[in-house]
Amino acid sequence: MIRSVLFFVLALLCGNQLTAQGSRKITAFNTGWNFTKDTVAGKWEAVTLPHTYNKTDMQLGKNFYTGDAYYRKQFSVGDQLKGKRIFLRFEGVGEIATVYVNGKFLTEHRGGYSAFAFEITNVIKYGALNELLVKTNNAAHPDIIPVNHFLFPVYGGIYRPVSMIVTSPVNITVTDYASSGIQIIQKEVSPEKAHITVNAKLENREMHYRDVIMKTALLDSKGNLVVETQKKIALSPQGITYANDSLYLKNPHLWNGIKDPYLYRVDVSLLRNGQEIDRVEQPLGIRNIELIAGKGVFLNGVKYPMYGVTRHQDRWQYGNALSPGQEREDMQLIKEIGATTIRLAHYQQSDHIYSLADSIGFLIWAEIPFVNAVTTKEGANAKQQMEELVRQNRNHPSIYMWGMHNEVYSKTKDDYVPVLTRELNDIAKTNDPYRYTASVNGYGTMDRPENLAGDVQGMNRYYGWYEGAIDDLEKWATTIEQQYPDYKVMLTEYGADGNIDQGSDTLPDRKSIDPVSGQFSPENYQTETHIHQWAIIEKHPCILASYLWNMFEFATPLWNRGGVNARNLKGIVTFDRRRKKDAFYWYKANWSPEPMVYLANRRDSIRTGSAATIQVFANMGPVVLKLNGKTIAGRAGVNDKHWLFDVTLKKGKNKIEAIAGKGKTCSDLMYWTLKQAR
Template sequence: MRDTYRAVPPALPNHAEFPFSVRIILLTLFSTTGWVADQREVQSLNDQWLFQLIDTEISVPLPAQWMPLSLPHTWNAEDGSQVRHAYKRGVGYYQRSLPIPDEWRTKSIFLTIGAANAKAQVSLNGQMILEHRTGFTAFTADLTPHLRAIADQDVQITVDNRHNLDYPPLVSDYTFFGGIHRQAWITVTDPVHVSLTHNGSSGVYLIQRQVDRGRAEVEAQIEIVNDLASDIADAVVSIEVLDQTGKAVASVRSEPLVLAAKQGQRVSLPVVIERPRLWDGRVDPFRYQARVRVWRGERQTDEVIQPLGLRFFSVDPNRGFLLNGRPYDLHGPSLHQDHAVKGWAISDQDRIIDVGLLQELGATAVRLVHYPHAPATLDLLDRAGIIAWSEIPIAYRIGKMPAFGESCQTMLREMICQLYNHPSICFWGLYNEMTGLRVDHRQLITDLNQTAKTLDPIRLTTGSAGAMETDPICDITDCVAFNRYFGWFIPKANLFAPWAASSHRLFPERRIGVAEYGGEGNPTVHADRRTPQTSVMIGRDSRMGSEEYQTQLHEELWMQMADKPYLWCKFGWTMADWSTGGIKGPTPWPNDGVSLFGLVTHDRKLKKDAFFWYQANWSNLPMLHIAERRFTARVFREFDLRVYSNLPGRLAVTMNGEPLKAHPEILGRRYLWPNLQAPPGKVKITVTGEANSKTFTDSVEWDLPDLLPPRAAPKPGDEPAKPPEKPDF
């Protein structure tokens, strides 16, 4: 099979360019200029906003307080990752003028906000026209009936991220960044068009009714709207499926439709593609394009293009995940969307960096936590062939009033509808660490599961369970994945394998996976396994929280799950460090406001050693990395040499220029030379290997004291006696 993995070569810097960057950068949502596709015109509305944050005691903005800014924006970019439970939660006011050219007066005009957290109200010329209560999905306001007969209209958006019992999340361990944290744009269409207001989606749903290697049967459901004041009887909808050359491999055209005035209608068109080229994960992430057009007679009035990645998949209790009929191991990290100094107000370039890191890591899947991520992220994952779990932010607690359940249903509908056509998504996540022992929790998740299966009978539902295996919540969704922090919140990392085996044995028909595992690693804190009291951290065993402890924990955990196909997913926690402004009270985190569970730092500039452990095991691009390179001031002149590499053949090691004759202990793609000694002073170690007629070299330099361990060294797999307590939410 030809090699189509497109991970970033190790030689590139930490901000390694995404392999598809030349093409994908075009995905930026109208960041600079507008674009026109036949009768649909789209213009960015990111710039020229005025903003002010209002204290809860003040009801109106003050004229002298306005500050100019551009979207995306959050008012918690700094305090959201610095002070636990003390970041600003209030009401933000955004306003700007909207010029309406004369040629738009006969059109339909819509304002779309990519996402605003949490409650948003849109007003036009002083009149509120829309309220939205889900902080992670897009919403679109029809401006047409509210326009004044003047050139410039006044747009105002208020965003409120204060605690509210009517919508999720109520509590969690991440910052609830306030603001319009995704982009905004105006869409101008002919009055007869594909809907822009159907759950904030494209208005086109490509339902893959039956797909195999010989034939694909797709039902295209298209929401059509007639904004005219009179009925029409000449509307026609067509769909073409285009290959990579632009050639149509299938096309269907409806009969003339009768559309009532000011009404919408769903049109269903069956599409058949013979001998389709399948979207096959990282092996071949091929997508067709589905071009939907609306006509009145011979005049085209609208056009919408959506991705169509044809694939079929399932989860077997024993074989795990199957993609296009073949076992396909799902492994990778979870990913929060926030970046250092930006919070959730990230750019498409930031998303390119994140997906590029996933590719470089060799991940086949990612869990997008703990909320729906931007469609631009899913487009990148589609193109990279990385399978995604997308979820809604229900965790720990729920509201007692009906409004909370209604908000959960709205958020689920919008997530599914807006992300429906992305082939990378195979799983809809409905909860995180809930319990079915409470009737209200169980009923809410049951209702949400029914909604998900009604809206999307093709994909699988799942949840991230922190509960015991006997909890009834584990059997509501199609699959379940457990949060199991052996070696961190749960003592003894080596208990993971017995736990997995017993869970599979006790529930043989249940499809189980791992949603979270791992531990924190601070790249500025180091500890030698020979002495648990190398440094004092958070009042516990000093190794916990060091970069070395995190790395060795991931080594041990991955080796226990790598050979278990019945674990349908294996998601480490997490890709990058993330903001924890939502935590209150004492926590095990050594940094105030930032969790250090990531494989890379919050700013994505530094890859921790655990990153390279997974890269060696998951990626097929040649790599070589010496671990503990930042542990330069060693505790003893006895040390371990730990190397991660997927190079074939033997690795050559020199120490201060002299060849090392000792043979390593090999675990997966880890090479370990334990208990080496060198004279006090500087020691330079160089490791060399070869692949594809190329030489790969890595070096470190450490300072060794004139001190040997005072006692026999514990084994590398030894665990600390007391794990940190889980934070109080």
């Protein structure tokens, strides 16, 4: 009881919420911070984490701030914590974090997307105020990936949560690349059995060898014990002790993606004299994932539909400093559309996002930001970020793929990019030999020097936007099918910009759109791109998975395209998450089991021609269209979710209603106004 009160007092002194994993105490460390860009002027602003100093300027254009900014926090640690080990864990700082405690330099972390942890046990003052100072810097650096702000901004600040972790001197390691210190490996997974191996890194900071019991427990989704093992381990006071144990299950409840994302929990505890001295909890979704060239992705032996989107994490007026509620909203929107897999591009995303994916059932492609440009100075940092990505996230059942690079190129197979990518592949496979690896190319050919370093080759194809015509995707897919039947290939980006506030009552000719520097990117062109390209994708099983670019609009501060400065408009939901474009409903009709019908081109409501074609998206049939109360005959579109109705509009306001289904029906309503018949 006294110990509980003392830790509660610590939480109050830190000004944050206290949580626990058994005897390990984890305190949120997010309030009571002060921020400034100018320590000389001494003007400090009170802030709460997460926080970024670029939430506005990086979303408006090229005149954004990069450089140093400072965060400081005072905190107290009571005398009762002497003899404990105390750590701080930062989940994300953009992009260099230099840390001082009580004026003493302690550590530096380079890279804006991965977590880092460090010990402060021996530099803090007990029973007195301590000061933590973090200098951040988000300028582009040639030796840190990403090396520029071109494809997306590197927001500055402590934009993800911070926590204080208190352990006993005998503990599961905290500073193994800020990972859990636990690795869970699944073997021989089937509906009949599963073999689970648990590896742990243990530390002893006492004077002598200590005998402990490592207890490994598997609990079901309700917290009931399923199986437990105990193993006696002698911990040396020098270095790290590696320990492992195995769990065997009969008739496991499998993690089955969106259909049934069942999660067990693995608790690894250290016991001494019958008392728990440390514990770490990790999720476990028991599953088997296999990619078969030319056939698809198989989850637990059954072909799994890979309905894929990509996600950038930033949001209008928030930057990347998001709340858990905002992250949950993103994942719920992705679930609503019927997606089953997400490429989290182009960097490691938050712990919370991966945990949400586990519980919702998404299959996740996770990657590092080796993207867009090469300096030949970023190799060491790319390797560091790959190590961090894998170690910090390899226990998440949702993750099936480690991504190594995106659109970086070389002239020969012996050049910098192919060699570095092979080294990244080795890091991923050494730390996690049981998952797939991939690299992504922006060309449509397999025979590129930077290709084939991983298990899967991704290709980004923007037919109808940056090259060719919309339907050229068919020729590309057929070529892959015929020439590379034994290769695992994924379509990792496709789509077009779509400005939801730019209307056109006719489909623009591709030649009238300049995708790089033009200011005209009407929504209906984006819609048409997705309609035709999804219909192609679903016919070609050689495309093991496809990922539309992008679920959400995001900032591109160095761009000025499509009528909105500093914005990539390829998202099918607006930057603020308030409006869904037509393409959103096209995919919902194709992917979601929820009955729906949707009238497309509703924002192209001012018409200049009486002859028009109305498009309807529906996942239930038949579809009946009524124009001003009169039923109109329809025809098939590109697939069975696409209906077309040729109509003649009357001058003035026209009421258009679509009704789908038999018996229980769905309906949608819109109005078009004919201004001048031609």
